[in-house]
Amino acid sequence: MTSYKKFKFLNIYTERHISTIQINHPKALNALNTKIFHEFNRALTMVENDNNNRVLIITGVDKSFVAGADISEMVNLNQEQAKAFGEFGSEVFRRIELLHIPVIASINGFALGGGCELALCCDIRIASQNAKFGLPEVGLGITPGFSATQRLPRLVGTGKAKELIYTGSIIDAQEALDIGLVNKLTTREELEEETLIMAQKIAEQAPIAVQCAKKAINSGMDTDIESGIEIETNHFAHCFTTKDQKNGMQAFLKREKTTFEGK
Numbered sequence: 001m002t003s004y005k006k007f008k009f010l011n012i013y014t015e016r017h018i019s020t021i022q023i024n025h026p027k028a029l030n031a032l033n034t035k036i037f038h039e040f041n042r043a044l045t046m047v048e049n050d051n052n053n054r055v056l057i058i059t060g061v062d063k064s065f066v067a068g069a070d071i072s073e074m075v076n077l078n079q080e081q082a083k084a085f086g087e088f089g090s091e092v093f094r095r096i097e098l099l100h101i102p103v104i105a106s107i108n109g110f111a112l113g114g115g116c117e118l119a120l121c122c123d124i125r126i127a128s129q130n131a132k133f134g135l136p137e138v139g140l141g142i143t144p145g146f147s148a149t150q151r152l153p154r155l156v157g158t159g160k161a162k163e164l165i166y167t168g169s170i171i172d173a174q175e176a177l178d179i180g181l182v183n184k185l186t187t188r189e190e191l192e193e194e195t196l197i198m199a200q201k202i203a204e205q206a207p208i209a210v211q212c213a214k215k216a217i218n219s220g221m222d223t224d225i226e227s228g229i230e231i232e233t234n235h236f237a238h239c240f241t242t243k244d245q246k247n248g249m250q251a252f253l254k255r256e257k258t259t260f261e262g263k
């Protein structure tokens with residue numbers, strides 16, 4: 001396992017094809033401050049530059065995934081500073097959403113405000129039964145600022161998103177599962193292992209095909225169906241330029257198992 005020591009608020013390690021970024025600011029329940037966003041930016045560059053990476057996991061230490069943006073940093077911002085903070089955070093979150101490989105949020109506790117929004121940027125959310133979700137911003141006198149008003153309705157539907165955002169209600173993990181906000185629930189003890197099992201399953205597939213599928217889904221969700229189908233067709237055709245497609249199909253025909261090289 002490779003582990004990187006260059007970060008104050010993030011633990012980062014890579015094993016085989018799976019990288020993990022663990023937010024490590026337990027005194028503030030992993031609330032996101034500007035320094036953490038800067039570290040995230042650097043960490044994402046590292047993940048992008050390592051060709052071996054096939055899946056990224058994002059999680060938090062202790063009892064919290066992320067309890068939101070750091071309220072103590074935001075309390076005295078003026079309009080201009082709030083805009084800059086929101087833009088910077090949104091830029092980092094968009095990088096996560098568009099990362100070339102799938103990102104799994106492994107949600108070990110509070111996912112509130114900016115923490116819920118971080119989970120929403122990820123491709124897949126696995127949560128432990130003690131996790132709590134919510135967008136309490138209106139109770140602090142602000143709107144969600146890292147795109148929950150855009151991503152939550154796309155995931156759970158407009159009605160439920162409006163209810164959660166207008167009331168600021170905190171919901172438990174079972175309700176989050178029921179409304180489609182998370183993909184899967186586990187016990188707290190099994191969360192890491194269950195996340196790794198899913199990450200491993202993804203990492204065993206043909207990486208270029210997985211990455212093309214991610215691009216097709218993301219682009220398709222932002223366009224009309226005709227354009228989305230065209231986008232998918234182009235990605236599908238691109239897969240036929242890869243060694244993995246030839247090997248994968250030949251192995252199937254010979255009833256053999258193949259290991260994908262990502263080429």
Ligand code: DAK
Pocket residue numbers: 027028029031067068069070071072082083085086087089110112113114115136137140142143144145146
């Ligand atoms: N920020 C800063 N510190 C936080 C924090 C947060 N979001 N959440 C918790 N902490 C700190 C607490 O202040 C406390 O610090 P000490 O007093 O020990 O120094 C420590 O973490 C432990 O918290 P508690 O003592 O409160 O722990 P409990 O178990 O009793 O309660 C809790 C846990 C998660 C229910 C509670 O801490 C809580 O309600 N936290 C705040 C949750 C919240 O409201 N999150 C949403 C934050 S607002 C924008 C960009 C982004 C955003 C908005 C606009 N633009 C600029 C456009 C995003 C906003 C948000 O995320």
